Amino acid sequence: MPDSYTKEVRDLHLFSDMEDQHFQSLIRAAYVQNFPPQIELISEGDPSDFLHILLTGSVDLFSSWNERETSMATVRPVSTFILAASVREAPYLMSARTMEKSRIMLIPSQNVREVFAQDGQFARAIVDELAQCYRGVIKNTKDLKLRTSLERLANYLLREQLRSGGGASFRLEAEKRRLASFLGMTSENLSRAFKGLRPYGVTVTGKQITITNQADLEGFAKPHPLIDER
């Protein structure tokens, strides 16, 4: 049932413009649940019964094939996930597991589709959100196909730096092994990649990253808005 997170949810771009009556109807249908760390919330292939909204904590979206597994994205509060599967009534393409203790709101997909049909603002917001998600994945594909692992790491660090405020020093949000998987490499290779960036002015101490030579790193990474801008 609704709680103090309602306001934060309401402020999400997806819900911010819709009529209050419709928002309330979604919230009434929704329920909020707490999950411990390392719980598999969703398994790929499952029917998409709920739109999920991460309120607190963090969630890893990952996929598997033939005994292999890769991290596709990390969800941080407050944001929705698996909207595409919900609106298409199609099975999930990714699995989701909590990385830490997490609070999650679940809105039945059925209700989302009903409100979609009634509320033009909501429909518009869903289109925006989907288009943005789509563009995000395209950027990710470009990153994967056009860059080496060292270049991907360099650009990732620049993005994280920006996200953390732009200072020379910042902390990695992700565990390194998850980061490795997200960037499409092994943990061992990530370790070596960090070393490989030392000549370009990157210092690593645990999760603490310091960029001692911004110009050098950018010269190597060559970040590009059509790949890296989020």
Next chain:
Amino acid sequence: MPDSYTKEVRDLHLFSDMEDQHFQSLIRAAYVQNFPPQIELISEGDPSDFLHILLTGSVDLFSSWNERETSMATVRPVSTFILAASVREAPYLMSARTMEKSRIMLIPSQNVREVFAQDGQFARAIVDELAQCYRGVIKNTKDLKLRTSLERLANYLLREQLRSGGGASFRLEAEKRRLASFLGMTSENLSRAFKGLRPYGVTVTGKQITITNQADLEGFAKPHPLIDER
């Protein structure tokens, strides 16, 4: 101006359910143009002024970074492309060039957004289309990250086989160098990959592919609906 392709466009999932009045309004605003082969229709970074609909011919969507280039997708008639950029009024993330002589309908993005606001069926169709595109790119990412190039080729061949009717023998639609780029490898490697599939019952003669041992190839490729189903 509208022509005999109107019906085919109308039958596209994106337009099939909308009110005729709205469809006509889109068509009136649209124009149709013929392009020679190898023309760059769109350059990534350009503002997205038009929704494009490929009527005949074929179009390659590709991206570049730092002197490198990769093929992202091939568009075949009759279908739309760059819908996401259109609805978000954001710059194109991919470039597009005709691969052969092509006939293309252009609908001003402005009109698409106007009709979207008026026609619930059209809005619903756009959401469906975007969600499908999104899911397509996610599948592609899984293909790239979870499989080796040999496995990607094997699964690509199985998908093409299905698309061509399922017979043991079929023709490749794409040139091999474009296929290589699409699969995320070099031409040289694609050549070797075809050889590498010979033990699994794949024979290649120019563009003609024959799968002499379906079970072996499938055993190696391990196709999976959440990656390969289109």
Next chain:
DNA sequence: GCGGGCAGTTGACATTTATCAAGTGAATGC
């Protein structure tokens, strides 16, 4: 505070993939 346990690192090595250079073969044009 001692002993796992575990993420991360390192080194040696294998595999995969890219690069460069040369060759083949089929389609095209004069």
Next chain:
DNA sequence: GCATTCACTTGATAAATGTCAACTGCCCGC
């Protein structure tokens, strides 16, 4: 009809990336 071009192939080699095994260091619990 012959030369040219261009996609594709092949071989030799280099670079990137993955694997395996051992090791380090730190956190956590008892």
